[in-house]
Amino acid sequence: MKLRTPLIVGSCGLTSSIENIQLMEKNGAGAVVLKSVFEEEIHLLLNKKIREASDDRLLYYENSETYDYLDLHTRSEELDEYLQFIRDTKKDVLIPVIASINCVTDSEWTAFAINIQEAGADALEINMFFNPAGFRKADYETVAIQIIENLLNSVTIPVSVKLSSYYSNLGYTIQKISKTGVQGIVLFNRFYSVDFDLDKLTVTSSDLYSSPNEYLKSLRWIALLSDKIDCSLAASGGVYTGEAALKQVVAGADAVQIVSALYRNKIEYLNSILAEMEEWLEKKGFNSINQIKGKLSYGNVENPEIFERMQFMKYYGGIF
Numbered sequence: 438m439k440l441r442t443p444l445i446v447g448s449c450g451l452t453s454s455i456e457n458i459q460l461m462e463k464n465g466a467g468a469v470v471l472k473s474v475f476e477e478e479i480h481l482l483l484n485k486k487i488r489e490a491s492d493d494r495l496l497y498y499e500n501s502e503t504y505d506y507l508d509l510h511t512r513s514e515e516l517d518e519y520l521q522f523i524r525d526t527k528k529d530v531l532i533p534v535i536a537s538i539n540c541v542t543d544s545e546w547t548a549f550a551i552n553i554q555e556a557g558a559d560a561l562e563i564n565m566f567f568n569p570a571g572f573r574k575a576d577y578e579t580v581a582i583q584i585i586e587n588l589l590n591s592v593t594i595p596v597s598v599k600l601s602s603y604y605s606n607l608g609y610t611i612q613k614i615s616k617t618g619v620q621g622i623v624l625f626n627r628f629y630s631v632d633f634d635l636d637k638l639t640v641t642s643s644d645l646y647s648s649p650n651e652y653l654k655s656l657r658w659i660a661l662l663s664d665k666i667d668c669s670l671a672a673s674g675g676v677y678t679g680e681a682a683l684k685q686v687v688a689g690a691d692a693v694q695i696v697s698a699l700y701r702n703k704i705e706y707l708n709s710i711l712a713e714m715e716e717w718l719e720k721k722g723f724n725s726i727n728q729i730k731g732k733l734s735y736g737n738v739e740n741p742e743i744f745e746r747m748q749f750m751k752y753y754g755g756i757f
């Protein structure tokens with residue numbers, strides 16, 4: 438997909454209103470990702486596997502990371518509303534509208550993806566959620582590939598996969614996923630963590646929004662992978678400034694997703710991020726953002742080892 442700017446508003450509640458999406462378009466968004474529909478809801482719609490879904494205690498456990506998402510979508514009628522929302526949004530904005538499905542199993546829910554395509558979505562992002570605390574005996578990498586392949590066989594619109602970083606052999610897994618034929622990979626999905634209230638000895642949740650230094654995680658992986666995979670890459674997580682967005686492009690990202698920064702600073706803030714990027718490009722004498730893409734990717738730096746070392750013992754050794 439060709440985007441007018443590399444900034445995409447990531448999947449979240451802000452993209453659940455047409456007025457907001459219009460404002461995002463006005464303030465320079467290249468595309469928007471709608472709030473996810475959860476696989477469990479699709480099961481409800483299809484009236485299949487209901488028992489299976491509700492038996493998955495971790496998905497419904499009140500402290501699960503998915504709880505806030507699920508809470509927002511409990512009625513199956515909302516699926517029809519979702520499709521109607523896509524149709525309505527497509528009438529009112531010109532930027533690409535990317536629908537989002539959150540899924541955990543390889544199942545019949547792919548039929549819903551076809552409905553999404555028919556409703557006019559420009560693309561589909563799948564938010565692949567395998568709870569790393571699930572302790573279920575499952576080869577998540579294989580399940581992920583099956584889900585993607587099923588989906589690619591069902592729809593013709595571009596499909597991107599939003600991944601968590603909780604895979605064994607992450608680089609290899611991402612590379613393998615890129616070879617399935619998906620058009621894009623989004624690094625990374627963010628799960629907000631539980632916290633404890635020591636006074637009440639209860640479990641609480643931590644901040645729903647990311648913090649600005651979280652961009653470093655996707656920066657590293659995008660730099661490592663951008664010249665080694667067969668699809669587009671979008672960075673997600675902790676991008677609050679034009680500087681952070683530019684760094685992701687320099688690492689090799691084709692696009693950058695932004696969510697928390699807009700919750701904290703309002704949708705219009707997107708324009709400031711874009712302005713900062715344009716100003717920097719102009720100051721440095723670049724005519725196009727494509728000129729800086731991947732300049733510091735693994736393939737282009739003199740000492741790529743710096744990306745590979747998990748522990749910089751050389752430096753830590755001097756400290757301790």
Ligand SMILES: Cc1cc2nc3c(=O)[nH]c(=O)nc-3n(C[C@H](O)[C@H](O)[C@H](O)COP(=O)(O)O)c2cc1C
Nearest residue numbers: 447448449450472473564627647674675695696697
């Ligand atoms: C309030 C809120 C709701 C979200 N809902 C979804 C969702 O429905 N589907 C999804 O894939 N990601 C969802 N996310 C995650 C964001 O799309 C994004 O991956 C994450 O917040 C990291 O990006 P950020 O640092 O720019 O916020 C949500 C995030 C927030 C803060």
